[in-house]
Amino acid sequence: MVRATDLPDYEREHLLDKNLPPLGPHCWTKHAKPLKEMRVALITTAGIHFQDDESFDFTDSSFRPIPGEEDSSNLIMSHSSANFDRIGFAEDVNLVFPIDRFKELANVGTIDSLASVHYSFMGAGLMPEAYEQSADQVAHLLKQDQVDAVFLTPV
Amino acid sequence: MTTGISLVRENAESMRPPRSLWVSFSLGRPLGVPNDAQFQHRVIAASLNLLERDRGPILEDYPVNAPKVSRETVPACPVSFPKANNGSNWQSRLAGELSSLKPWYELGRRRRGGRTLACVSDLSIEENLHKLGEYLDLNRLPIDELHWFKQAIEDAKVFYLEAMTAQPGNHDQMQVDQTLWRETQLGAGLFLFYKGFRAHPTLHPFARLILPRTAVRGTTG
Numbered sequence: 001m002v003r004a005t006d007l008p009d010y011e012r013e014h015l016l017d018k019n020l021p022p023l024g025p026h027c028w029t030k031h032a033k034p035l036k037e038m039r040v041a042l043i044t045t046a047g048i049h050f051q052d053d054e055s056f057d058f059t060d061s062s063f064r065p066i067p068g069e070e071d072s073s074n075l076i077m078s079h080s081s082a083n084f085d086r087i088g089f090a091e092d093v094n095l096v097f098p099i100d101r102f103k104e105l106a107n108v109g110t111i112d113s114l115a116s117v118h119y120s121f122m123g124a125g126l127m128p129e130a131y132e133q134s135a136d137q138v139a140h141l142l143k144q145d146q147v148d149a150v151f152l153t154p155v
Numbered sequence: 156m157t158t159g160i161s162l163v164r165e166n167a168e169s170m171r172p173p174r175s176l177w178v179s180f181s182l183g184r185p186l187g188v189p190n191d192a193q194f195q196h197r198v199i200a201a202s203l204n205l206l207e208r209d210r211g212p213i214l215e216d217y218p219v220n221a222p223k224v225s226r227e228t229v230p231a232c233p234v235s236f237p238k239a240n241n242g243s244n245w246q247s248r249l250a251g252e253l254s255s256l257k258p259w260y261e262l263g264r265r266r267r268g269g270r271t272l273a274c275v276s277d278l279s280i281e282e283n284l285h286k287l288g289e290y291l292d293l294n295r296l297p298i299d300e301l302h303w304f305k306q307a308i309e310d311a312k313v314f315y316l317e318a319m320t321a322q323p324g325n326h327d328q329m330q331v332d333q334t335l336w337r338e339t340q341l342g343a344g345l346f347l348f349y350k351g352f353r354a355h356p357t358l359h360p361f362a363r364l365i366l367p368r369t370a371v372r373g374t375t376g
Contacts, residue, residue: 016165
């Protein structure tokens, strides 16, 4: 979005209040292979899931798996925040969760492959530490799926 | 290894993720433009490009803004919302709005290939608006049904928005939001719930999921 400095006071203060120090020591994994050999997963904090999944609660540090072979046009959203546009996501899932774009990248060989399962969190109302257990669990699942890189989208 | 999108540059600057592409797009639109695969691919390519850098953390600015919506080509809201009839109760006023919006919601749903986001709750939109109206008529907060209330208001808001944007074209998000919050009975009713929760000694944090900050404090225009 526009820089916080360009927003009204109340909006700027709210967003800058979310500034946090770096999470732990500096981490950097140097690429060991070119992009065209990488297996990629998507993770979003947009609170999306399929209708049969349990919806996200008011604050919620759990996650929902999004199997790559499922029809992504059936994804819905139960994010707690009232402060972002949802109509764009209603028009096009890829605006938030660009699964079709990444399938296209895999088809033309820009990346090697897509993970079997992608993941959705609901990023609102909790400090990052609250997500530690879920994040560890997802990291383990990504390793099992031999994922090389993760593409992260906020909302 | 990770790469991705950041929407609030200052937050990414402070937390220093290994690789992130800051974009100037609206909250809720990290890939910029719906139904524009080429635009989305350019954003993704800029972010994936960060994976092949040798040093980090990297916070790079994406140089392209989302195209501005032209006021002249914005589709009009298909429903005009009458001023409240003070003689009727909330249940009947919300039911009246629902009748006006339903054909447009269905039309929008067909245009979106059957897709709708207004289906988080186990109850139908009719049942949810009826219950919301009942609480408003009784001047009570649904403190024993918070899980239902969260789902009901999310479905109600998105039902209205999907109906108001049923026609194809680039809608002005701010204009649609202003209509929802300033002209509809749902907007007026949710404002009352917001005030009630804000004043509640323990449930006041719940207020922030009811109304956006722009509806409470003004507009970001």
